[in-house]
Amino acid sequence: MNKNRMYPTWFVFGALLLYCVLYVLPSLMGIGLSFTDWSVYSQEIRFAGLKNIQTVFSSDYNYTHALLNTLKFTIVTTLVKNVLGLALAVLMTKQVRLLNFHRAVLYLPCVLSALIVGMIFKSVLNPRDGLLNTTLRGLGLDFMALKWLTDSKIAFNSVMAVDIWKGMGYIMTILIAGIMSISPVYYEAARIDGGNAWQCFRHITLPMLVPTLTVTTVLNVLYGLKVFDTVYALTNGGPGHATEVLYTSVFKEFSLGRYAVGTALSSVMAVFMVSVGYFMIRHMVREDGDRL
Amino acid sequence: MKKGMKRARLLKSVGVNILAWLLSLLLLTPLLLILLNSFKTSAAASEMNLALPASLEWSNYSVVIEKGKLGITFLNSLCYSVSSVLLCTLLSAMASYVLSRNRKKLHRFLYMFIVLGIAMPINFVTLMTVMQTVNLMNSRIGIVLLYTATQIPFNIFLIHSFVSKIPEDIDEAAIIDGASAPGMFVRIVLPLLKPVLVTVMVLTFLNTWNEFVMPLYFLDSSDKWPMTLAVYNFFGMYFKDWNLVCADIVLTSAPVILVYLLGQKYIVSGMTAGAVKG
Numbered sequence: 001m002n003k004n005r006m007y008p009t010w011f012v013f014g015a016l017l018l019y020c021v022l023y024v025l026p027s028l029m030g031i032g033l034s035f036t037d038w039s040v041y042s043q044e045i046r047f048a049g050l051k052n053i054q055t056v057f058s059s060d061y062n063y064t065h066a067l068l069n070t071l072k073f074t075i076v077t078t079l080v081k082n083v084l085g086l087a088l089a090v091l092m093t094k095q096v097r098l099l100n101f102h103r104a105v106l107y108l109p110c111v112l113s114a115l116i117v118g119m120i121f122k123s124v125l126n127p128r129d130g131l132l133n134t135t136l137r138g139l140g141l142d143f144m145a146l147k148w149l150t151d152s153k154i155a156f157n158s159v160m161a162v163d164i165w166k167g168m169g170y171i172m173t174i175l176i177a178g179i180m181s182i183s184p185v186y187y188e189a190a191r192i193d194g195g196n197a198w199q200c201f202r203h204i205t206l207p208m209l210v211p212t213l214t215v216t217t218v219l220n221v222l223y224g225l226k227v228f229d230t231v232y233a234l235t236n237g238g239p240g241h242a243t244e245v246l247y248t249s250v251f252k253e254f255s256l257g258r259y260a261v262g263t264a265l266s267s268v269m270a271v272f273m274v275s276v277g278y279f280m281i282r283h284m285v286r287e288d289g290d291r292l
Numbered sequence: 293m294k295k296g297m298k299r300a301r302l303l304k305s306v307g308v309n310i311l312a313w314l315l316s317l318l319l320l321t322p323l324l325l326i327l328l329n330s331f332k333t334s335a336a337a338s339e340m341n342l343a344l345p346a347s348l349e350w351s352n353y354s355v356v357i358e359k360g361k362l363g364i365t366f367l368n369s370l371c372y373s374v375s376s377v378l379l380c381t382l383l384s385a386m387a388s389y390v391l392s393r394n395r396k397k398l399h400r401f402l403y404m405f406i407v408l409g410i411a412m413p414i415n416f417v418t419l420m421t422v423m424q425t426v427n428l429m430n431s432r433i434g435i436v437l438l439y440t441a442t443q444i445p446f447n448i449f450l451i452h453s454f455v456s457k458i459p460e461d462i463d464e465a466a467i468i469d470g471a472s473a474p475g476m477f478v479r480i481v482l483p484l485l486k487p488v489l490v491t492v493m494v495l496t497f498l499n500t501w502n503e504f505v506m507p508l509y510f511l512d513s514s515d516k517w518p519m520t521l522a523v524y525n526f527f528g529m530y531f532k533d534w535n536l537v538c539a540d541i542v543l544t545s546a547p548v549i550l551v552y553l554l555g556q557k558y559i560v561s562g563m564t565a566g567a568v569k570g
Binding site: 003004005006007008009011012014015016018019021022023024025026027029030033088091092094095096097098101102104105106107108109111112113114115116119120121123124126129130131134165169170173174177222225226228229233250251253254259262263266267269270273274276277278280281282284285 | 319423442444448
């Protein structure tokens with residue numbers, strides 16, 4: 001049977017065209033334009049060498065701060081979400097009443113828009129009347145009622161905490177599926193050998209979950225590097241530049257019309273992410289049972 | 293001895309249940325706060341607490357629908373989400389079907405090339421130039437095409453693995469019966485792909501509904517804004533009236549919560565695909 005007649009390549013063209021023109025092309029152009037002086041004011045675009053790249057990594061500007069914040073955000077939220085997600089997944093595969101209700105509630109914030117979640121927490125974290133601080137004062141913990149989003153020392157931690165609140169259910173859901181796919185035979189064998197709950201977790205659950213945890217880690221890393229919505233809604237990079245991340249910087253450069261610096265920032269991240277992503281995608285594709 | 297063990301087990305079970313409820317409350321309380329305050333007067337809502345509203349101010353909702361232009365923005369969101377779902381699902385299904393069945397070198401390369409998009413960030417600055425060149429700035433069609441393009445990689449990844457589970461004999465039988473490739477795809481393959489297509493549709497709908505960065509960059513006129521961007525803009529203007537902001541949040545989130553409750557099964561299966569073997 002002729003495969004090309006049965007499975008014509010033109011079936012791919014629609015998806016491929018949109019993907020190339022609106023996704024790949026801008027990224028490639030971005031790398032090229034990073035070496036120019038392109039801005040909203042420029043009549044013609046001139047080659048500028050490594051100037052923008054130097055600007056991005058120079059200590060005179062705030063970009064390195066934004067890059068470092070992005071990395072910090074990625075590492076901290078990935079770690080905490082994985083640990084909490086794992087704890088939740090273990091809890092939510094035990095004999096809990098209304099198990100499906102609890103699972104559904106824990107996943108619920110993931111389907112809400114990050115923008116909406118940001119607005120909700122602007123209310124909850126309001127220093128004067130917010131729910132968190134009134135609760136803390138009610139418990140007599142006045143010293144803990146801080147200016148969560150306006151104190152530049154803790155604002156970034158608050159942003160990360162909100163993101164963890166929103167995203168831990170996602171990791172939990174994936175890990176629940178991972179735990180359910182572990183054969184119960186292992187646990188029975190361990191029980192016969194007199195293993196306790198911690199030993200079962202440490203020597204069966206955890207090692208068997210390593211492939212799944214790898215995937216959740218990489219998904220989280222890719223998400224963390226791209227973060228914009230939550231930060232934009234909660235602080236928009238402020239106070240000052242305390243909570244600036246890469247994509248809030250790019251958006252500001254874009255608004256100011258300084259396109260070359262904006263695109264240089266974007267391209268630095270794109271090169272990094274595609275290199276990291278390549279290995280992860282290969283892993284995901286192979287996990288899928290497909291030969292490539 | 294036995295009694296002691298029974299007691300320990302009971303204690304543990306009570307502990308586990310209490311913990312589960314505490315966690316659920318931690319996640320539900322902020323949402324409950326929004327719901328309660330959406331029914332309060334402006335003065336009562338400014339305290340931002342969990343007290344029950346003294347009376348149900350349904351008028352908040354009619355005020356916000358009018359002032360926040362929720363009628364038109366709801367239709368915009370619906371238009372963008374439904375169009376993206378239909379276009380993206382169709383294009384992704386066609387592409388993944390052929391890429392999964394026809395494993396020549398070219399096709400294997402194309403699959404990897406497209407799926408790599410899952411990791412690639414969008415360069416909004418240069419994307420603007422491309423959008424200007426193809427005359428799609430500030431256009432509804434442009435936004436739909438953008439949402440379609442950005443979600444193609446993950447959707448192709450999801451459908452591709454599902455296609456390989458459908459036996460190839462079915463295709464051959466159809467071709468021998470004289471069906472053309474498109475005819476066979478529409479009449480035989482699409483129905484078989486239904487489970488994964490529902491997952492793709494639900495996820496694409498939620499993602500598109502919740503997204504606001506594309507309109508932020510590429511839609512200038514507010515009459516084309518989706519609900520998410522409109523609610524954020526409304527928040528900027530009426531930040532003193534938390535009752536109205538809350539009502540707006542409730543209305544904007546209601547569709548995604550509804551879709552979530554109806555399609556939970558499909559969302560979970562989509563989320564776990566690729567992450568868990570089996």
